[in-house]
Amino acid sequence: MPLQLAYAADFPSIADTVFILPAGTTELSVETAADLPEPVREYVARQLAAGSKLIRINQYTHHHYYVVAEEKKTLALSAEYLRECGHQLYAHLKHDHVQELFVQDLTGSGALALAEGLALTAYQFAGYKTDEKSKKAPDLQRLTLVGADVTAEQVRELEGVLAGVYLARDLVNAPQNKLSATQFADQMTQAGTEAGFHVEVLDLVRIEALRMGGLLAVNQGSPEPPTFTIMEYKPEGATNQQPIVLVGKGVVYDTGGLSLKPTPGGMDTMKCDMAGGAAVVGTLYALAKNRVPLHVIGLVPATDNRPGGMAFAPGDVITMYSGLTVEVLNTDAEGRLLLADALAFARKYNPELVLDFATLTGSAARAIGKEGIVCMGTADEDVLDALKQAGHRTHERLVEFPLWDEYADHIKSDIADLNNLGKGEAGAISAGKFLERFTEGYPWVHFDIAAPAYLYAPDSYRGKGGTGTAVRLAYEFLVRRA
Structure with a gap:
């Protein structure tokens, strides 16, 4: 740095x-x-x-x-x-x-x-x-x-955390023509080499073999292939028997697909739609740099979302990696489709806890603005409390939204297991409720970082553009868990 x-x-x-x-x-x-x-x-x-x-x-x-x-x-x-x-x-x-x-x-x-x-x-x-x-x-x-x-060790630790934030900011600030899904995967591979964690990148053939229907559907309109990056940091002496899995949305550019976003003001800054994936690699980078004794896995499905070629369309029904079917009502609600495949894939690791990060909904941004992060999930109260305390200490504060059973009605479909849009109200919650269907078997927390991940005007030390939101929060939570 x-x-x-x-x-x-x-x-x-x-x-x-x-x-x-x-x-x-x-x-x-x-x-x-x-x-x-x-x-x-x-x-x-x-x-x-x-x-x-x-x-x-x-x-x-x-x-x-x-x-x-x-x-x-x-x-x-x-x-x-x-x-x-x-x-x-x-x-x-x-x-x-x-x-x-x-x-x-x-x-x-x-x-x-x-x-x-x-x-x-x-x-x-x-x-x-x-x-x-x-x-x-x-x-x-x-x-x-x-x-x-203050000690030399504390200073070195802070430098490692800041390096993770800088990495996340750099990735979010890079335009799509400099950061395709493949280039994003290359950057994560390079980060692993520098910091000391293992990286495996699944290409189109392997993604097709795994039948990741959500990721493949979003990628259909793109001239670039998708990637699915698996990062694993497993130091000797890790204190957890089961890994903690971090999942990050990696939409490197989002036009909205056939449900085209308006512009200006809707599409011109959508290079930032991979900020969740950037937060995941930034967190792994900080953990590895500081040799935190914790086994952590990062999953980042990546593609752009375009309206060209064979682009998926409203009304399509897709079969996800988990086997569930989804009726697509809006191709601009694409992030949850990538995340759903990754969340279902995470089950193979028998995780202790799964955290996902995504610039997922304008609803979250409108609800609490850039001053905080919307979260929701199925983890125990002690986990959510620890996350909230970490949010206060880093000033990346969390507001918990409910996942009441009644919200499942928002994503019901007449012809498939669920739909990808929800209703006009409670949009951030219906997106979370959608993701919940793919998290069976482990505790999970979802973070919607849509507002604070990318700022359109300078805001104190957060700056302008990519902020690296959630890297300091996730690191603070995880290092105390170790």
Whole structure:
């Protein structure tokens, strides 16, 4: 990743340094102001007394930055505040052309959160620009955390997680002509080589042999073949006897098929429809980089959804990998067809738990916006509670929707086992209810990341474009489970 993280026991006397001060600080201690002239110390004290939360001091040979922590209702919200401060601080670092920043935390718990916000803000998609000015690397190259309240191991772990988020963002930001289903599979293979997990890619012939009717149907209108990528991270000493399986939607571009999306505003950003698959490989990458002792398998069915050639049509009936039949009422409700095949395939691993991630419905986005993730499933309450707590700690918060029996009526079909559309209301739930039919035999949770996975305007450290949503959430949940 472009921004390197490091640990040091102390910082040089002349260095660009940010000091994280405890809430309520009104005067600087000796260690935070040893090289400041008295008038400058008095200036900072006045700023602190006036309630300033971010203070910048130019020493000409170096800079001092002071960030004042806040005590929020929960520790998770206090950490999120410091991530936001990291985002705000980055603008000053950019203006001052800071290349290496030392982080000195005087609160005892804030360095990692501030560094996380800084690093996520510093992300830049390499893109495809050829102009030399636009290709200029950012000034900030290195972030060094110092002091006794943070360890080198914690810094290395954060760097591994951030690398997973960066990978997911890069994949989501890549356009479809640079990331076909085959190229997506190649990228996942490369990630496995780099991080240390095994990757197997099933091609069209093997997918046909497995009779994955959902994936094959969506692929019918495409000039490109589908792929089904199986990633397995199985370290020695894994603490779980049965694997945890992560499933990610991999629609690399979605026109809506014959049920064509409108444009602009509907189709022009649909390169992001594989963000669930990106989250899965990003999570596997972070787990493997950090050598988390957990056996985890990732499944990513991938294709684009186009209206050409032999494209599947509303009214078609398809037979899924599980053997269930589905009446297609709308070809733009295609993601659940891919996921259903993968969820049924997951049963072969006798999993302890299955989590799926998908930019699945506009209904979820309209319900809670980009501020959270819709989830639902059949896992026990302790699993759902642990996921929600992980969501709070990473600020990738979860809102649980019900899967009541009555919602099964939404996906009834007159001529098949079920239909793929549901009703006009409760669209996110009917999609989840559809997926539930393919999860027999194991506990399961579904995450609809439609709104936060891709942002159309900058939003703090999440940036613009691909956000890498759910990588930090899934990692936080899984590492604590290990």
